[in-house]
Amino acid sequence: MSSSALSQSAVASSSLTKRLVLAISAGLIGLSLVYFAGFSHLEAVHNAAHDTRHSAGFPCH
Template sequence: MSTITSTRHATASTTTLGQRLVAAIGASILGVCLVYFAGFSHIEAVHNAAHDTRHSAAFPCH
């Protein structure tokens, strides 16, 4: 009879609350910048690419 042993390695998360907050705030700022860039862009390709999404989210673009 053979015995199969399984080794589990527990990985401890060493992220602090401060690091998580910085990441969340950074992601939020990036997201807001992208939304406003697409929303107020005068570049026609950007406008057309995001046009339907903006209207479905009630974001004015005209």
């Protein structure tokens, strides 16, 4: 294998790893926000999430 093929393979592997880490991180942050809004005792936070669900057409009751 040539050095350019090896470097392209290393870059592709690194890029895939970075994308996976970013996707998993974004998913965890999103789930945390949904959990926080859904179970928040702060009425303003809960109502904002509730209104957003209704405006997006998601049933919540």
